[in-house]
């Protein structure tokens with residue numbers, strides 16, 4: 001049976017930290033769905049289309065990566081696409097507490113989906129989409145925090 005993982009997130013924007021999690025998870029799974037959690041009521045910095053385009057360009061030609069988006073519960077999305085694993089990254093103790101609760105609740109809702117955590121590498125521990133959005137908002141240069149091949153879509 002194929003090992004299928006979902007890497008869910010807002011990816012607003014997708015950063016070097018996200019890229020690092022994906023590159024380290026690729027050998028572990030047959031397929032990884034990078035799934036943008038889309039909430040029509042919540043305003044994002046980059047539109048869904050921009051994020052799909054930016055991440056899509058990054059992984060074009062990588063057969064193990066599928067790029068998608070979903071609305072609603074992540075566990076329902078996992079069921080829909082037949083994923084057995086949820087992939088998340090951990091940077092700090094705050095991430096751990098937040099992720100722990102979500103992973104435990106998700107497991108109670110769907111015990112067939114196991115959450116797998118990848119620990120951030122030290123150099124990317126401070127890399128966080130919220131801070132990058134602030135830099136971009138005020139016209140700063142955030143390129144060192146974004147994947148080298150990523151083209152900001154505007």
Ligand code: ADP
Pocket residue numbers: 008009010011012015016017018021087088089090091095118119120121124125126127128129
């Ligand atoms: P969410 O919108 O669910 O908070 P994000 O889009 O911010 O998610 O990130 C998706 C996942 O990637 C989360 O598990 C988050 O902890 C992880 N992540 C974000 N930045 C990093 C980083 N620099 N290193 C490792 N993991 C990260």
